[in-house]
Amino acid sequence: MTGAAAAARNLAPRLAERAGGYDAAGVFPAEDFADLRDAGLLGLMAPQRLGGDGAGFADYTEVALELARGSGSTALIYNMHASVTGALAHTPDELARALGAPDWFFQERDRILKAAADGALYAVAMSERGAGSRLSQLATVYTAEGDGYRIKGRKTFVSGAGHADAYLVAARSADDPAKVSQFLVPAGDGLTVEETWDSLGMRATGSHDLHLDVVAPREALLGGLEGLALLVAQVMPQWLVASYAAVYVGVAQAAVDAAVAHVTARGVSELPLVRARIGRADAAVAAARLAVTEAARRVDQSPGEPETNQWVWRAKLLAGDTAMEVAASMLAASGTSATRRGNALERLFRDARCGALQPATSDVCADWLGVAALGGDPYADSETPRW
Ligand SMILES: Cc1cc2nc3c(=O)[nH]c(=O)nc-3n(C[C@H](O)[C@H](O)[C@H](O)COP(=O)(O)OP(=O)(O)OC[C@H]3O[C@@H](n4cnc5c(N)ncnc54)[C@H](O)[C@@H]3O)c2cc1C
Incomplete structure (x- = not known):
């Protein structure tokens, strides 16, 4: 685990403590972002020469997953920030120059990334x-x-x-x-x-x-x-498609953690059907996590390759659907008492539902993957544009 992921793991319990209050009020989690800033996490994607961590996509997914175990909302806002800084930091200079980027762009990019390392939020x-x-x-x-x-x-x-x-x-x-x-x-x-x-x-x-x-x-x-917008969406789909995936695997894991605590406290953890739901959920989250990890490994090693992009779309589909299904099952295992406002599972169930709806939606991911599996071009062979 990287230092940044360890920092995120250390912060997660504090985020979890506050998550219910911010959810009920429906307001920006200001204290969480003060903590993220103090831990240097806003500079995760900025290069080290600008005061950041110089993280890769796999490092980001670890951090996002840990944060989401504490608070899905905080991790999701963080995902947006990481998408802006990550896409900027990871665009190779040669590619930008080949496309015709002017000299001032490189200075401006460095200013944006240095500001993130100093605590700016995008x-x-x-x-x-x-x-x-x-x-x-x-x-x-x-x-x-x-x-x-x-x-x-x-x-x-x-x-x-x-x-x-x-x-x-x-x-x-x-x-x-x-x-x-x-x-x-x-x-x-x-x-x-x-x-x-x-x-x-x-x-x-x-x-x-x-x-x-x-x-x-x-x-x-x-x-x-x-x-450049459509080109970036096609060339770097990880920041538009798979970066959410890590967040929703973290939310799914939080739902399992919350269910384990709930069924244990409620004294129903030894009921075989409850235990089996927890077991299935554990396996489903582990599988989704592996898909996200594999996508991230490929993004770092061979960005933009067709095989990499296929993993990116798989990761988003599996994470979104897994979060939704696991949260629903964990609520079923925990019972009506877990649906009370203020219960962590009640919030996680609602948060988990969003994963499959965020772009690319699960349906769009499945269609993209279906076209690819049938030997077509998932960008060109579609009645509607992907983006
Ligand atoms: C919690 C949360 C936070 C968000 N944060 C941000 C943010 O910070 N910034 C931001 O810009 N947006 C954000 N969004 C918006 C989100 O990213 C999507 O843009 C938005 O959810 C899609 O809009 P829509 O409701 O019109 O649904 P759509 O995505 O348009 O979906 C409607 C239907 O059309 C289908 N569909 C969509 N696209 C296609 C396609 N290309 N081909 C075929 N079918 C398609 C879908 O599967 C669905 O059935 C957020 C959304 C959520 C839920």
Whole structure:
């Protein structure tokens, strides 16, 4: 286990203690993020030369899984931050230069990553009402204005909204609608949070709506190039697809842990049917964890390979479905007393339900994998665009 994963494991009990309160209030877990910051975890993906840990994708999955055993919401907000910093840190310089990234992009990238190592938090504002996370359908637009870009639109489901230092915003060019670009827009004037998040699970993510009518500086354009969003989704699916997987394996494990504590305290742990549910859940979580670990190992060793990407989509499907099924079974094993508000299992059951709904949804993952297994091209052979 890395030092960062050990730090996350040490923090998990504190996150777990607070998770019920933040869930009930439906508010951003500020104390959790103060702890993450103090432990240096916001700099996990930043290179060591900039004060970070220089972590790989496998290191991230270990950290996210440990955090999620404490609080799914906190781990999910952290996942968004890691996606921004990880994708930036792991894009090879040669690739960025080959695509045409200007020199200033490399300075800007280093500034963003150094700020993360110093404790800055980044959020992702991709989804929109009516479009979900399908980049090809986004309505938020940008136009060149002065030295920068005016970005106008309305985002939804923005985890950590109002608490991030900057937001990764996906937007379409008004002049050339085929171009969907990514910006890292600093918090401040021109961004307004509308508190709309009152949902079934992951309630403490505070995934509110974000309204944008802002002029972002030229340097906010990630990569220094327009039209990169769909390419990044296809080339680095791990940050859009599999990074959630670790979170939901952690939530599933937390559901097993909570059920073990509950059935033991309740005196029903020796009932054979209860024991068998715990045994099946234990095996299912271990299997999902192995799939995530295998995907992560391949992402670090051979990123972008077809076989790697197949594991990335498998990991997301298995983690999302396992979390949902295991949490439901653990509730069945524990009984009605575990459905009371305030019981950890009641919250974990709701949190676990979200995994299969986050992009790529379990259905979309299964379709992608089905096309691949049938010998097709899962990106091209689809009636609807994947993103
Ligand atoms: C707890 C939580 C936190 C979130 N945090 C963030 C965040 O920080 N930032 C952010 O940008 N978003 C976030 N999201 C939003 C999420 O990532 C998705 O964008 C959103 O859930 C999808 O929107 P939707 O409700 O329109 O459903 P959709 O994903 O559009 O799904 C609706 C239906 O269409 C199907 N479908 C979707 N895409 C395709 C496709 N390509 N091909 C075929 N069928 C498809 C689905 O399987 C489903 O049946 C969060 C969501 C949750 C639950």
